[in-house]
Amino acid sequence: MMGNVTLLEFLSMGREVANHRPWPRYQLDAKGWRQLVEQMTVSNWEILAEWGEPAEVHVLLRGEDSGAIAVASHPCPDGAFFALGQVRPAAIRLERAIRDLWGLIPEGLEDQRPWLDHGHWRVTHPLGRPRQYDGGRHLYKFLTAEGDGLHQIPVGPVHAGVIEPGHFRFHCQGETVVRLEERLGYVHKGIEGLLAGKPILDAARIAGRVSGDATVAYAIAFARAVEAALGLDIPPRAHWLRALMAELERIANHLFDIGAICNDAAFAIMLSHMGALREKILAANHAIFGHRLLMDRVVPGGVSMDLDEAGRQRLAALLPRLRHGFKRAVALYDQTPSLLDRTTGTGMIHGTLAHRFGVSGFVGRASSRSVDARRMPGYPPYDDLDFAIPVLAEGDVHARVQIRMEEVRASLALIEQILTGLPDGAFLTALPMRAGEGVALVESFRGEVAFWVRLSETGKVVRAHPHDPSWFQWPLLEAAIEGNIVADFPLCNKSFNCSYSGHDL
């Protein structure tokens, strides 16, 4: 182990891979990789994503203080690698997934249970060296809790509400949750397998459907990764229109979730109020951009359609109406003690745990982590825009609601700035045919979305990996519910609102 060493200094002992932009990628041999894992026990470097290839494992890292970002890769032709999950619990599920998909064994990882592979695919290691699977069903052993009067409550994968599928196994003592264990992977669609070999624009369509609620953020992340790989600069107007769509998406999701959190505390009027407000945004999206959720509006090279003057005016007219309706909702929330009683002190995440898992988004910001990809590493046009990043330390459902309310206000102010300062010019540029590798980090409403791509010189995606912020938020939900009552689970769950689809891929 080395003492005070920055991420880039440390990684420079490896071999730098050419044509990887905008941040470098280094290949480490077995010794170097092991040193990296050991160094992670003392460094405050954060894992942003970890994924595989048939004979190589990659990790996207951020040196927390310096903000430097780099990919560390470890070729492992013998099919095994020293597991990062031994020292960073956030990587455990990522490495279980790497084993399922690419067949690379995370050595030293205590939990070797499969994660995404439920035994139904008819192949094992579909993205590595696939083999016909003729075994029986997987028996999944849940973690246990023992003691007098403990009972289990299995929930899912088909849930009571209109939400995505996943299984929750509760161990309870009376009303109190002693342990929650999640089992996910039900909506695994093999997205990385589908992306490989696709022409860039076909892949963009799939990238925008990794998690439908964050379609704009995913489309931007994919487009930025492709543009980085091609070394392509897009017109300034395209950057600004992307940000406009991203902030509209952020507000629509926050409004709906704040309403749904209150609804899960049996305060249904808030959901109705927020639903009506949200509908104003989606209706405007539909009228201006032709799609209510803005799918396929951000494409590699820019955006697929421009904002005309009528659209600009309609959005400008919408802002005061949203502000007004939102102010009413906040007043209602703030002055309803029975509701505050449910959200305050419920589902606590301590700041140390949030840091340990490197969690991003409002879950992190409600637990004293001030990370926001729009600021660090930052990307255009946010460097020209003025916005604050709210941070609280309480870490309960109430704090997450407060952060989201603050973010709605910040996004409304951002949209105002974008509508005023929107530069003129082209909104789309042609893609050159060039080979290369690119990576991007984009702030979705939920947190940091990472996208890594490798392109061939024929304009096709060779490999791509999307990473959802939910990977690091799901495990914290298990911690948040501990010691709370079962009836507060929907409340806690909605205050996180992790993506199943984005996580399961």
Added chain:
Amino acid sequence: MIPPITKMLARHLLRSHTSKDKFSPAEAALRELADSLGLAAQAKLGRSLAIRAVDAGSCNGCELEIHAVTHPVYDLERFGIKFVASPRHADVLLVTGPVSWNMAEALRRTVEATPEPRWVVAMGDCAIDGGCFAGSYAVAGGAAAIVPVDMTIPGCPPTPINIIAGLLALLKTVDG
């Protein structure tokens, strides 16, 4: 001081917040659909149709629009059509997403748990034929690959108007 909730309830009771919204979506089309859907629901099912939504692998885009039809602007429940928590209470299963192999068994069992007569509606392009996820090792295909499907609602995702129109079409095929 009058608490905010009292003000808000009074406002909602005294005047509709949707009718004065000049930006509300395709208002005329919606009203027309709503009228015929209301009539059909009353004639065929005595104003009671229970839907169980099943996400069989969707990207969650379809779920967002299902939520939208239950919100005040579209307000599906005014026709007696409501979303229920269990397939045991359902008349219609609204299936979204390509069916992932990991969800195939759960979908099959959910259909089996729904009492007859029941209808299965595949909602969204993915549920119809797998959409952009078709051909993956992890995807069985559209809903029809696993369970019998009675009707489809296309779109990626279908808009609330499309969803309401789809349910109306279903009601018209139901023998009252």
